[in-house]
Amino acid sequence: MNLVRAELERLSARRFVQLMLVLLVLAFAVTAATTLAGSHKPSVSELNSARAQAAEARRDLEATHQECLARQDGTLQSDTDRYFPSDCSDIDPIRQDRLPIAADFLPGVFSFAEQAEPLLYFLIAFLVLFGFLVGASYIGADLNSGGVVNLLLWRPRRLTVLATKLGTLLGTVLVLALLASLAYLGTFWVIGQTAGLPGRLDGDFWSSLGAVHGRGLVLVLLASALGFAIATLGRHTSAALGAFAAYAVVWELGARLVLEIVDARKSDLFMLSSHTGAWLNGGARFYDEQLCRGDNYGSYCEGFYTLPWLPALLVLLGLTGGLTAAAFAVFRRRDLI
Amino acid sequence: MSAVIEIEGLRKTFRSLRSGRRVAVDGFDLLVEAGQVHGFLGPNGSGKTTTLRALLGLVSADSGRMTVLGEPSPELLPRVAGQVGAIVESPQFFGNFTGYRTLRLLARAGGVPVSRVDEVLDLVGLHDRGDERVKGYSLGMKQRLAVASALLKDPRLLILDEPANGLDPAGIREMRDLMRSLAANGVTVLVSSHILGEIQLICDHVTIISRGRRVATGRVDEVLAGHDRHEFLVRVAEPERAVELLHAAELTAAVDGGALVVSGVSDPTAISRVLGEQGLWVGELTPLRPDLESVFLELTGAYEHPSVPRQVGDSSLPQGEAVIDLDRGVDA
Ligand SMILES: Nc1ncnc2c1ncn2[C@@H]1O[C@H](COP(=O)(O)OP(=O)(O)OP(=O)(O)O)[C@@H](O)[C@H]1O
Numbered sequence: 150m151n152l153v154r155a156e157l158e159r160l161s162a163r164r165f166v167q168l169m170l171v172l173l174v175l176a177f178a179v180t181a182a183t184t185l186a187g188s189h190k191p192s193v194s195e196l197n198s199a200r201a202q203a204a205e206a207r208r209d210l211e212a213t214h215q216e217c218l219a220r221q222d223g224t225l226q227s228d229t230d231r232y233f234p235s236d237c238s239d240i241d242p243i244r245q246d247r248l249p250i251a252a253d254f255l256p257g258v259f260s261f262a263e264q265a266e267p268l269l270y271f272l273i274a275f276l277v278l279f280g281f282l283v284g285a286s287y288i289g290a291d292l293n294s295g296g297v298v299n300l301l302l303w304r305p306r307r308l309t310v311l312a313t314k315l316g317t318l319l320g321t322v323l324v325l326a327l328l329a330s331l332a333y334l335g336t337f338w339v340i341g342q343t344a345g346l347p348g349r350l351d352g353d354f355w356s357s358l359g360a361v362h363g364r365g366l367v368l369v370l371l372a373s374a375l376g377f378a379i380a381t382l383g384r385h386t387s388a389a390l391g392a393f394a395a396y397a398v399v400w401e402l403g404a405r406l407v408l409e410i411v412d413a414r415k416s417d418l419f420m421l422s423s424h425t426g427a428w429l430n431g432g433a434r435f436y437d438e439q440l441c442r443g444d445n446y447g448s449y450c451e452g453f454y455t456l457p458w459l460p461a462l463l464v465l466l467g468l469t470g471g472l473t474a475a476a477f478a479v480f481r482r483r484d485l486i
Numbered sequence: 487m488s489a490v491i492e493i494e495g496l497r498k499t500f501r502s503l504r505s506g507r508r509v510a511v512d513g514f515d516l517l518v519e520a521g522q523v524h525g526f527l528g529p530n531g532s533g534k535t536t537t538l539r540a541l542l543g544l545v546s547a548d549s550g551r552m553t554v555l556g557e558p559s560p561e562l563l564p565r566v567a568g569q570v571g572a573i574v575e576s577p578q579f580f581g582n583f584t585g586y587r588t589l590r591l592l593a594r595a596g597g598v599p600v601s602r603v604d605e606v607l608d609l610v611g612l613h614d615r616g617d618e619r620v621k622g623y624s625l626g627m628k629q630r631l632a633v634a635s636a637l638l639k640d641p642r643l644l645i646l647d648e649p650a651n652g653l654d655p656a657g658i659r660e661m662r663d664l665m666r667s668l669a670a671n672g673v674t675v676l677v678s679s680h681i682l683g684e685i686q687l688i689c690d691h692v693t694i695i696s697r698g699r700r701v702a703t704g705r706v707d708e709v710l711a712g713h714d715r716h717e718f719l720v721r722v723a724e725p726e727r728a729v730e731l732l733h734a735a736e737l738t739a740a741v742d743g744g745a746l747v748v749s750g751v752s753d754p755t756a757i758s759r760v761l762g763e764q765g766l767w768v769g770e771l772t773p774l775r776p777d778l779e780s781v782f783l784e785l786t787g788a789y790e791h792p793s794v795p796r797q798v799g800d801s802s803l804p805q806g807e808a809v810i811d812l813d814r815g816v817d818a
């Protein structure tokens with residue numbers, strides 16, 4: 150417990166952590182301020198006209214669909230140059246992800262229900278970066294400045310010391326992420342209530358937002374552990390940064406290109422970014438024209454394949470867990486100079 | 487007397503891609519008993535710091551047996567860590583913390599009452615500077631802070647790797663007084679240093695290491711006595727005639743400057759008798775006792791060719807010469 154307290158104090162005293170927190174608050178303040186400045190509470194007439202426009206748009210969609218169907222049946226012949234898809238179900242309003250709603254016709258009005266999820270994605274992206282960098286620099290700087298050696302002279306149990314550091318890091322990042330997302334969503338909720346439109350905040354909305362939030366937090370923790378593990382393995386903060394940059398350039402860009410050239414199938418499955426996206430969104434769909442090549446000519450082939458969230462999570466967990474275990478194993482025996 | 491530190495046959499080889507294998511410690515033995523103030527001497531790169539690191543579990547030894555306060559190290563080191571204060575090669579501290587906060591963190595991590603922090607800051611003379619940031623400290627102040635961190639646990643065994651590094655003359659003297667008072671309170675001290683005069687003043691025992699091996703160990707006075715060539719400096723009116731007289735009396739003597747150096751004499755009265763009987767009156771008769779510096783340079787071969795720049799690692803290995811070891815007798 151004492152060790153945890155000491156680690157907490159060290160972590161919070163790190164300049165880098167403080168800088169990242171300031172950045173977080175700044176980004177947060179800027180987004181909130183611009184949103185606030187660009188939004189106003191819609192008047193009753195604005196609302197009514199927006200509702201009317203939304204209803205009109207929905208009717209239009211329905212009419213187009215009907216027209217498409219009629220054209221297919223041959224019951225309708227007209228020489229408009231309007232475009233209709235070959236499969237009318239593509240434009241069936243029932244099958245659309247979302248239908249026009251009033252908020253779409255209220256320019257300059259912030260709608261919490263509409264914007265909460267993209268805002269949350271932005272926050273998660275920031276926190277993932279925060280976790281990775283703080284995780285890496287926390288152990289990296291300590292290994293380099295002799296802080297770990299000093300501590301080991303007091304507590305010559307390497308695994309306990311490293312585990313305490315990792316635990317303190319994950320705990321702190323989790324608490325920070327929770328507080329930040331609460332403050333963040335809370336602020337925008339208030340903006341929605343007072344200077345915009347709350348939107349439809351029903352159970353569906355909250356549960357889907359909660360799911361994204363929960364998945365995001367897991368991602369933040371994984372990124373923190375990953376930064377920590379790579380920096381421990383490489384004895385340096387920059388090891389983690391280098392590994393990340395190298396991975397992004399060599400694998401996500403270079404290997405993707407090579408895989409395309411050699412016509413590899415489902416090359417997206419080899420990319421961590423795909424798995425990250427699949428986990429965060431609860432699954433991802435990728436297109437690969439290779440899937441339609443060669444087999445059963447004539448039969449219908451969409452060329453899409455999905456990556457469900459569970460295998461994606463397992464890959465991310467396996468990678469992070471493996472690297473963390475390796476970091477502990479190496480740290481147990483390593484010469485600390 | 488019980489052994490506080492025992493090292494037997496310690497070997498440590500560093501391997502790196504660039505420079506290959508480097509044997510840092512090569513079958514080294516060390517015995518420090520309770521209550522000793524034990525000096526640990528050796529040229530640069532001879533393996534002192536590596537030995538201390540291995541002893542404290544910071545580097546893993548290739549082979550050898552070590553115990554600290556009776557517990558095998560590094561396996562059971564955690565059992566006694568609370569009683570061992572150590573600094574190994576000027577420790578680094580987090581620059582943004584004040585000296586006080588640095589020590590408080592360590593005290594907390596080690597379960598030492600925080601009130602002890604003020605005591606040790608006072609002890610090392612940092613009482614008034616404790617609430618300044620460490621990055622603003624001078625070299626000597628950082629060194630004092632390091633010593634304070636080692637004292638924080640109120641240790642039974644204190645291991646100090648070059649504690650005088652960067653200290654001013656007054657600081658060196660304070661360090662000496664501190665070590666003496668600790669020793670008087672029963673603390674066992676193992677201290678490495680290059681300031682041999684200082685070691686000679688503080689330590690009752692020494693171990694000298696050269697190229698990873700022990701070349702001498704024992705009580706300071708006995709190590710010195712073992713290298714005493716029984717030489718005397720003699721001043722007389724006619725040195726040349728005196729040399730002849732001494733040679734006639736089967737003594738070895740040579741003129742050195744304006745004086746004579748007579749060697750291999752166990753009883754100096756022989757010199758004054760031989761010369762006095764021939765009417766040559768001795769004006770000065772000084773025993774030329776070796777000091778730690780001359781013994782060190784002789785044992786480590788570090789000063790054989792004064793005109794050639796000596797390279798790190800050029801020191802001697804223990805040769806046929808006996809290692810003086812009080813506790814084990816003389817081994818070849
Ligand atoms: N991390 C390391 N990697 C490779 N070689 C090392 C390492 N640490 C020490 N050595 C080598 O081991 C030998 C002993 O070094 P050590 O630091 O123990 O010497 P020392 O006696 O403490 O010297 P000094 O008086 O200069 O402090 C040296 O040759 C050194 O180059």
Ligand SMILES: [Mg+2]
Binds near residue numbers: 575647
């Ligand atoms: Mg050294």
